[in-house]
Amino acid sequence: MSALIGVMLRELGSFFRTPVGWLACAIFAFLSALFVAPQSLVPGEPATLRAFFGVGHWLLLFVAPALSMRLIAEERRSGTNETLMTSPASDWAVVFGKYLAACCFLLVMLLPTLAFPLALEYASDPDYGPILSGYLGLVLTGFLYLSMGLLFSALTSSQVIAFLGTLLFFVALAFVSSQGAQYAPEPLDGVLRALSIDARLADFARGVIDTRHIVFFVSMSLWITSLAVVPLEWRRWR
Amino acid sequence: MIALRDIHKRYARVHAVRGVSLEIPKGQVVGILGPNGAGKSTTIRMIAGAIPPTEGSVSLDGLDSVGDSVAVRRCIGYLPEANPLYPEMRVIDYLRYRTRLFAMPRSGRSSAIQHAMERCKVDDMARRRIGALSKGYRQRVGLAAALLHDPPVLILDEPTSGLDPAQIAETRSLITELAGDRTMLLVSHVLPEVEKTCDRIIVFAAGTVRADGAPSELMKTGTPRFTVECSAGLKEALGSVPGVASVETEHLKDGFERHAITGAPDADPREALFEKAKGTGVTLRELKREVEPLERFYLRLVERAQREDAR
Numbered sequence: 001m002s003a004l005i006g007v008m009l010r011e012l013g014s015f016f017r018t019p020v021g022w023l024a025c026a027i028f029a030f031l032s033a034l035f036v037a038p039q040s041l042v043p044g045e046p047a048t049l050r051a052f053f054g055v056g057h058w059l060l061l062f063v064a065p066a067l068s069m070r071l072i073a074e075e076r077r078s079g080t081n082e083t084l085m086t087s088p089a090s091d092w093a094v095v096f097g098k099y100l101a102a103c104c105f106l107l108v109m110l111l112p113t114l115a116f117p118l119a120l121e122y123a124s125d126p127d128y129g130p131i132l133s134g135y136l137g138l139v140l141t142g143f144l145y146l147s148m149g150l151l152f153s154a155l156t157s158s159q160v161i162a163f164l165g166t167l168l169f170f171v172a173l174a175f176v177s178s179q180g181a182q183y184a185p186e187p188l189d190g191v192l193r194a195l196s197i198d199a200r201l202a203d204f205a206r207g208v209i210d211t212r213h214i215v216f217f218v219s220m221s222l223w224i225t226s227l228a229v230v231p232l233e234w235r236r237w238r
Numbered sequence: 239m240i241a242l243r244d245i246h247k248r249y250a251r252v253h254a255v256r257g258v259s260l261e262i263p264k265g266q267v268v269g270i271l272g273p274n275g276a277g278k279s280t281t282i283r284m285i286a287g288a289i290p291p292t293e294g295s296v297s298l299d300g301l302d303s304v305g306d307s308v309a310v311r312r313c314i315g316y317l318p319e320a321n322p323l324y325p326e327m328r329v330i331d332y333l334r335y336r337t338r339l340f341a342m343p344r345s346g347r348s349s350a351i352q353h354a355m356e357r358c359k360v361d362d363m364a365r366r367r368i369g370a371l372s373k374g375y376r377q378r379v380g381l382a383a384a385l386l387h388d389p390p391v392l393i394l395d396e397p398t399s400g401l402d403p404a405q406i407a408e409t410r411s412l413i414t415e416l417a418g419d420r421t422m423l424l425v426s427h428v429l430p431e432v433e434k435t436c437d438r439i440i441v442f443a444a445g446t447v448r449a450d451g452a453p454s455e456l457m458k459t460g461t462p463r464f465t466v467e468c469s470a471g472l473k474e475a476l477g478s479v480p481g482v483a484s485v486e487t488e489h490l491k492d493g494f495e496r497h498a499i500t501g502a503p504d505a506d507p508r509e510a511l512f513e514k515a516k517g518t519g520v521t522l523r524e525l526k527r528e529v530e531p532l533e534r535f536y537l538r539l540v541e542r543a544q545r546e547d548a549r
């Protein structure tokens with residue numbers, strides 16, 4: 001546990017000590033504000049953050065891989081994985097420490113967007129149910145993106161490949177789970193729809209907290225993060 | 239004790255280490271020499287637990303480096319060749335991170351960090367970013383990190399590589415201090431460093447151990463050479479002494495002669511030379527065995543290994 005906390009704190013500190021972290025925060029806040037402002041505060045329309053949650057997960061699709069691409073690939077590139085692998089820390093502690101750090105940073109990155117509900121509160125009387133569930137959906141999606149980014153980062157020493165691999169995986173998943181499901185025979189179409197992140201997020205944005213969605217995001221994130229241990233173990237014992 | 243039993247390391251197309259067996263007793267300071275690609279770094283990386291052997295076993299005090307990997311890694315302080323550090327971290331934060339990686343007791347962490355920083359003389363740099371430090375200081379930070387958990391085994395891979403002469407001298411004296419009663423493996427290309435610091439030298443070439451012994455013993459393993467300085471009249475008699483292969487004579491200005499004698503392999507004709515000088519009645523003022531410099535010994539060994547490998 002001590003090693004996991006050590007890795008997590010070091011990684012979290014590294015997000016704030018390097019420009020990548022601050023840049024990701026700034027870009028996410030700026031772009032989400034750019035999309036949200038004209039669509040959330042329309043006179044005569046209900047005050048909601050649906051526009052933000054609609055665009056937020058697409059922004060995360062770019063920002064989360066940018067955060068996760070360096071998690072393990074950078075250690076390998078700089079050679080610091082050598083001192084990490086010769087310490088008594090287990091590969092599980094290393095992987096989950098890094099994953100938790102990225103998740104914590106994602107939460108920090110979402111903090112400035114709390115200005116949006118505050119602005120809605122100032123301008124009207126928003127319904128907080130969909131806002132809270134929408135944030136939950138966004139956070140869970142971000143955690144899922146980060147886990148896949150971590151897996152790609154463990155598979156390659158190139159940060160660019162880790163970034164593009166994660167991005168392309170989720171773009172392909174979005175395409176397959178929507179377009180592919182339309183043409184797939186039964187029961188494959190049902191399986192493909194179940195993999196859809198968009199559909200689950202739409203429920204969260206409407207204020208529906210379905211435990212199946214939560215189980216999907218949490219279990220997928222943990223499973224993919226656990227998979228990231230395999231390349232590390234492989235390198236240690238091959 | 240560190241024990242390597244017939245270890246091999248194979249990569250896709252390279253057989254980097256070929257059947258190395260060694261025993262390194264507790265407290266010994268061992269210098270590991272060899273040209274680039276000789277297999278020395280691969281061997282110590284296997285000892286440090288960074289990579290497993292393809293065949294054979296590495297053990298530390300009976301603990302297997304693969305089966306008891308965590309326990310072995312806890313006993314080793316390792317400074318890799320490139321001394322990889324996190325440039326964005328402050329020195330003290332990096333050392334704190336290392337205490338957590340080694341799961342050191344919370345109560346002893348601060349004192350361990352302070353002690354390691356003082357020993358490696360980086361305490362005045364504690365709050366500086368590692369990336370802003372000179373190479374010499376970064377090397378000290380790497381050493382402090384390797385020492386932090388007070389390991390009984392310290393493995394240093396080219397600790398003075400890339401340093402200027404003053405920094406090399408500083409780091410060398412630090413290494414001598416650190417040795418104490420620890421087992422230390424020191425990989426280096428700097429022969430005087432190894433000669434001065436180590437109790438034992440192991441020379442690697444082409445993935446195998448080519449020489450292993452105390453520096454003074456290794457330097458005696460070449461063709462034996464002797465010098466005799468005496469008054470004139472001994473030259474002809476020297477050729478008949480058993481164990482003498484050849485003699486080259488130089489006439490000195492004071493009337494004496496200096497005979498450079500090449501001995502037969504493994505021969506030590508010094509006593510016979512003395513008796514011969516005594517018997518012929520010449521005045522003998524010097525009789526000594528020439529010690530081959532480590533550098534010459536090393537180069538001879540490496541050249542031979544390369545020739546054999548080319549065949």
